Structures are given as structure tokens and as C-alpha cells.
Amino acid sequence: MTEPTPPRPRRGRGARERILKAATELFMAQGITATGTDQLARAAGVSKRTLYVYFSSKDELVQAYLGSLEHDRLPASASPSPAPSDARELLLAVFDPKPPRAAGPYRGCPFLNAGVEVPDPEHPAHRLAAAHKREFAHRLTELARQAGAASPQTLGEQLALLYDGAAARGVALDSGQTSACARSIAEVLIDTALTRRAPDAAAAGADTPQAAA
Structure with missing residues (x-):
């Protein structure tokens, strides 16, 4: 069986998009x-020279790749x-299974993977991965606050750690099903945080002049 002929290198319109997609x-x-x-140049159907026209180095391409995933991988605002109740549902939605983007083994979180594969904390790709993880926890904290959690920052960090742990375990087990278990744990964490807030809110309301009247 003969292998398919790779696409001929071409630099024309859309080359940057093809390179980033590949x-x-x-x-x-x-x-x-x-x-x-x-391999990147072959998959994109461009020459290496053309690849370097659009991305001066592989590091720059890695940064563009991570940047292209940033929005879709953050919790919804x-x-x-x-x-x-809406904020609570958005917190839980973080743990909904994501459709696979590529064939092959389960790869988990691309930002975690980048942090591991590029271990130098001063490397631009590693810094970008770390910034994403901080923003991820920040978004969760804001949602936890809107949901009425007793300690929003604590809940946000707990959920961020749970998300990363499920992603890492999924890679080890080659399974995307770890997110379902993580979601059930998240539900317990969220509802516990909301229950703790309820008595405090009731007590605060009882102290107001309107409540006293």
C-alpha cells in the first residue's frame, strides 16, 4: 500500500492559518x-522557509497555539x-466532558501539558500556561462569589485543583471519563460552600433595622 502524497509546499493566502491548525x-x-x-511544515503543506516567515521560531508557534486555545479553555463568565443558581451551573459546566480534538490518546489540558513539557518557569510558553491557570482560578472565584459561596477564593482554588487533577489522571488512564467523577466532587464542594453561607446571610439579615421591625 502506497502512502498518500504529502501536499506540495505553498505559501499562498491562508498559510499562517494552516500552520497554526497543523x-x-x-x-x-x-x-x-x-x-x-x-513535520509541522509537511502537515501544513508549506516549506520550512514559509513556516519561519510566519513564526520566527517553534517557541513563537507554541505561544500562538496556546493563545488560540485560551478563550475556549477558560470558564464562562x-x-x-x-x-x-446560574453561577452554580457555570461552575459545574467546567467539568462537562469536552469533545476530543484529535485522534489518539487522551491528552488532557494543553496548558498543563505545556507547563510540563516546557519546565523553565521563565520560558514564554511556561509563563503563558501559568497565567492561564491563574486566570482559570480567578474566573472560578468570581463565579463562586456570584453563586454565594462562603469563601469564594477557597472554593475557586479547590475547583481549579480538582479540574487539573482530573485532567492529569485522565492522561495517565487514557480516559476522558475522569471529568464525570470530578463533577460529582465539585457538586459536593459547591453545595457545602453555599450551605455554609446560608446561616451567615440569615444572621446578617436579622441584624438589619428592617428585619428588626
Whole structure:
């Protein structure tokens, strides 16, 4: 059986998008360090020279790849004045299974993977991964506050750690089903935090002049 002929290198319109698409598919499927520029150029249908026209180095391409995933991988923002139940549902939605983006083994969180594959904390890709994780926890904290959690920052950090733990375990087990277990744990954490807040809110209301009247 003959192998399919790789696409002829071309630099034309859309080359940057093809390169970034190829990088996303390959980095997600086999990792950053295992993917070379020759393979990237072949998959994108461009020459290596063209690849370097759009991305001066592999590091720059890695940063663009992570940047392209940033929005979709962050928890959704609630409306300015959401109902507490809506914020609770957004917290739980973080643990809903994500559709696979590439064939092959389960790869978990691309930002965790980047942090492991590029261990230098001063490397731009590592800094980008760390910034994403901080923003991830911050978004969860804001949702926890809107849901009425007793200690929003604590709950936000707990849920962020739970999310990362489920992703890492999923990679080890080659299974995306760890998110279902994580969601059930998240539900307990969230409802416990909300229950602790309820008596405090009731007590505060009893102390107001309106309540006393």
C-alpha cells in the first residue's frame, strides 16, 4: 500500500492559518517536544522557509497555539448580575466532558501539558500556561462569589485543583471519563460552600433595622 502524497509546499493566502491548525492538531495529539518543524511544515503543506516567515521560531508557534486555545479553555463568565443558581451551573459546566480534538490518546489540558513539557518557569510558553491557570482560578472565584459561596477564593482554588487533577489522571488512564467523577466532587464542594453561607446571610439579615421591625 502506497502512502498518500504529502501536499506540495505553498505559501499562498491562508498559510499562517494552516500552520497554526497543523500545530494545534499535532501538539494536541503527540505533544510539543515530540513535534518537529519538518513535520509541522509537511502537515501544513508549506516549506520550512514559509513556516519561519510566519513564526520566527517553534517557541513563537507554541505561544500562538496556546493563545488560540485560551478563550475556549477558560470558564464562562456570568452575566453582570446572575442568579446564584446560574453561577452554580457555570461552575459545574467546567467539568462537562469536552469533545476530543484529535485522534489518539487522551491528552488532557494543553496548558498543563505545556507547563510540563516546557519546565523553565521563565520560558514564554511556561509563563503563558501559568497565567492561564491563574486566570482559570480567578474566573472560578468570581463565579463562586456570584453563586454565594462562603469563601469564594477557597472554593475557586479547590475547583481549579480538582479540574487539573482530573485532567492529569485522565492522561495517565487514557480516559476522558475522569471529568464525570470530578463533577460529582465539585457538586459536593459547591453545595457545602453555599450551605455554609446560608446561616451567615440569615444572621446578617436579622441584624438589619428592617428585619428588626
